[in-house]
Amino acid sequence: MQLSRTLGGCCNLVNGKEFPTNSIILYLDNKTVLVCTNFHQSRKKPLQVHCYIPTEKKWVITFLKGDYKEIMWDYYRKCERKRRGRKENYTQMMRHDRRHKSGGGGSRIYNETVTDYECAKNPLHDFRRVYN
Numbered sequence: 001m002q003l004s005r006t007l008g009g010c011c012n013l014v015n016g017k018e019f020p021t022n023s024i025i026l027y028l029d030n031k032t033v034l035v036c037t038n039f040h041q042s043r044k045k046p047l048q049v050h051c052y053i054p055t056e057k058k059w060v061i062t063f064l065k066g067d068y069k070e071i072m073w074d075y076y077r078k079c080e081r082k083r084r085g086r087k088e089n090y091t092q093m094m095r096h097d098r099r100h101k102s103g104g105g106g107s108r109i110y111n112e113t114v115t116d117y118e119c120a121k122n123p124l125h126d127f128r129r130v131y132n
Contacts, residue, residue: 002027003075015052017059022079024072030054034068039076047072 006012006023014025019035026034033052041047046063049072053060064072 001029001071003071005075005079015059017050017052019050024076024079026068026072034064034072036064036072036076039073043073 004025004027006014006019006021006025008021012019012021012023014035015033017035019025020037023035023037024039028034031054035050035052036047037050038048046065047069049062049064051060051062052058
């Protein structure tokens with residue numbers, strides 16, 4: 001029996017099926033794979049898992065009770081504590097120059113209307129320069 005979890009990335013493939021990040025995977029000795037993606041429920045309820053059956057080579061959704069459920073819950077709690085344990089120093093991250101506001105997006109020019117493009121230091125900077 002082996003436990004793991006899916007890490008970040010674009011594709012977390014397990015036997016041809018894609019799972020989201022931080023899913024808990026339980027590999028059994030008979031090559032059956034149990035994957036749980038949702039732990040946002042009571043621990044007393046049965047755990048909904050995706051089960052890979054190697055003899056039929058297909059995935060089924062089932063509910064899990066008993067020892068395997070407790071093993072997966074314990075592993076999830078252990079991984080969740082490690083993930084939440086990081087403390088960021090926000091005061092140090094905010095020590096940088098602030099950028100002041102500049103002109104807004106403006107509007108389209110219709111019949112000689114004034115926009116903020118004409119008030120900017122670089123007028124008409126969004127339009128292509130054409131010299132005839």
